[in-house]
Amino acid sequence: MKTELVDVSPTRKELKIEIDAADVRAEYDRVSDRYATLAAVPGFRKGHAPRSVVRQRFKNEIRGEVVQKLVPQAIQDAIIERNLDVIGEPDIHLDNSEGLDKLGEQPLSLHAHVEVLPEVELGTYKGLEVVRRVRPVTDETIEEVIAQLRESNASLQPVEDRGAEVGDTVTVDFLGKYIEPQDADDVNVEAVDVVLGGEGVLPEFTEQLVGTKPDDVKTFRIKYPEDFSSKGLAGKEIEYTATVTAVRRKELPELDDEWARSLGEEIESLDNLRAKLREDLEARARFEADQRVRDELMRALIAAHQFEVPASLVKSQARRLLESTVRNMMQHGIDPRDPEMNWEGMEGALEVEATDDLRGSILLERIAEAENVDVSDEEIEQEIERIAAGARQSVEQVRAALTKQGGERSIADRLRHRKTLDLIAASAEIKDEEWREEEPPTAAEEADETDAPTEATTEAPTAEAATASEAQASAEQD
CATH class of the missing domain: 3.10.50.40 (Chitinase A; domain 3)
Structure with a gap:
């Protein structure tokens, strides 16, 4: 078999393939013999019709099977030979289909267009400089939370x-x-x-x-x-x-020690409630600050690595983002069919977001390969247990659903990317500065705003x- 690789773009390649005539002849003979053995041909006992008669009577079926057998295997062999990281299905064209009448007498030529993940030349990803700002927890913040607790217990x-x-x-x-x-x-x-x-x-x-x-x-x-x-x-x-x-x-309940104690066995008094709220809010503020650092590191990585992303992946990711947007709108009582909605502008923005999401995922995968980041079976099991606890399902139920959907691979990928970002963050030059109110929300905070349960x-x-x-x-x- 002869192959030629043509670079159409960083994410699209053309494979030109020529299957040897001898291989075509061998498959043609094999399929013809099977038909001769199994097919009923008028005028002949079953299995005794000449090969030439069988080929004439079942020529379309035999040619179809030969092509279906040889072409996918040839493309797969060519992909391996050329070491291509292919995504999706190839777009296949037979170049000499008119020559199928002489099947086995000449090579079978075809070309296939395939989408591939781009080759990424990694730049600097260690020692990146980033600022961390922790939102302060004030007395006013504590009292606002207490007021919300009283409202919810009214x-x-x-x-x-x-x-x-x-x-x-x-x-x-x-x-x-x-x-x-x-x-x-x-x-x-x-x-x-x-x-x-x-x-x-x-x-x-x-x-x-x-x-x-x-x-x-x-x-x-x-x-x-x-x-x-x-x-x-x-x-x-x-x-x-x-x-x-x-x-x-x-x-509203009275703002006193008795009410505070009613909120939980670990709370001893109103002052103790305030202290615990401060502790929890400060821990959350530190966590959110760390998340903003990670988000900023990803933005910096993406900005420094502007490579082409496969169009089919962008289309699929943009569609998922659009579906999520529509669900969130409906949850918030917004009719997505409203003629005032600027869907054209939104689709463009979602395509940009999808491209950055995918670029970040590809980058993390390439860095994981460079750093030999791996995920153990034990780590996957712990993540499944965490998912089960959050969904209030048994581990067996979650594992069965994941197996059916191929989800364990997705979990492994997510964990590997998380560990890779941990590695990048651990090596970053992080400078602590005072909080600014214009700090961008973290990805988790944005998800809270759009996905948090609201009153029906x-x-x-x-x-x-x-x-x-x-x-x-x-x-x-x-």
């Missing part, structure tokens, strides 16, 4: 001596009739909690329910905005009959689905 107490006020939670049974369109089914839902003046609650609901008491009945109309988050309600008008069943006020955004009652959660959202706006 209780709702019945209000009996006054009407509902802004901030109260009013429980309402709703009966709604569409004014427009009139033919829509009625809305009938019970026990909907509306926080007066709450985030996302339409001002009209707050206005109508302020001052109400249990057993009050009010009838009012709501005209939903054209840009309302629920497309089924946008621009619609509904007349609601609202029966108030309860009014409750938020009551439910839609308002519609003719199709009138549930309690939907009625809750009928009082909410974008």
Whole structure:
């Protein structure tokens, strides 16, 4: 077999291959003989038809099998011979397909385009200079966290001596009739909690329910905005009959030692709570500072190594980023079909992000090879156990899922890259400086902002689905 390698680009190669006529003839004879043995040919006993007759009767099938057998193997042999790091499937073209009528009498010529990982000439990756800034934990920060803890531990107490006020939670049974369109089914839902003046609650609901008491009945109309988050309600008008069943006020726990002790057995007093919060927040601040150092090291590495990345990988990674973006938008109540969305600009930005992600991954892999960074079976097992604990699944369940998806290789790659970045960070020249508020978020912080669980955004009652959660959202706006 003869091969020739043509450099189309750093990530795309052309393999020109010529399979020897003798090899083609041998495979042609082998396939022909198998057909002669197994095929039924009219006029001949099974297995006794002449090879020439069999070849004529089954010429397309025989040629197809010969090509399918020889071509993939030839390409694989050529890839090994040329030591190519191929990704994806080759794009194959037969150069002398018209000569298949003379199969076995001449060489079989073809060419294949393949994508490859680029060769990377590593520059400096040790001793990189980077600044570390740790966010200070102030008394105000501690008190903000305590205030959040009190909010999360607040209780709702019945209000009996006054009407509902802004901030109260009013429980309402709703009966709604569409004014427009009139033919829509009625809305009938019970026990909907509306926080007066709450985030996302339409001002009209707050206005109508302020001052109400249990057993009050009010009838009012709501005209939903054209840009309302629920497309089924946008621009619609509904007349609601609202029966108030309860009014409750938020009551925060007392800020004292007893409340502090209720938060955990290890907490002894309010001062002890403040001390533990400071310790935890300072540890997190140091961790985030270290993450920013790692992020900055990766940015510096990528900026210093501008090589071409395979287009197919960029396309796949950009698609994954886009899918993640759409999921996050939907989780935050944003309709990705909104005509105001600049998808063209977003796709361009995601392509740039995908290219940098892949460039960083390729760099870490090349550095890992240069530094002989390896991952042991024990380390992979520990990572699987960590994943299982986080997912609240058994190790066996996680391992089975990973095996099915080829995920253990992915874990090994991730661990190797993590250890490689550890090596780069350990050798870096890190200078500690004072915190600046304009510090960029770490990758983990950005993930928290986009992926963190948020309160469910439910839609308002519609003719199709009138549930309690939907009625809750009928009082909410974008």
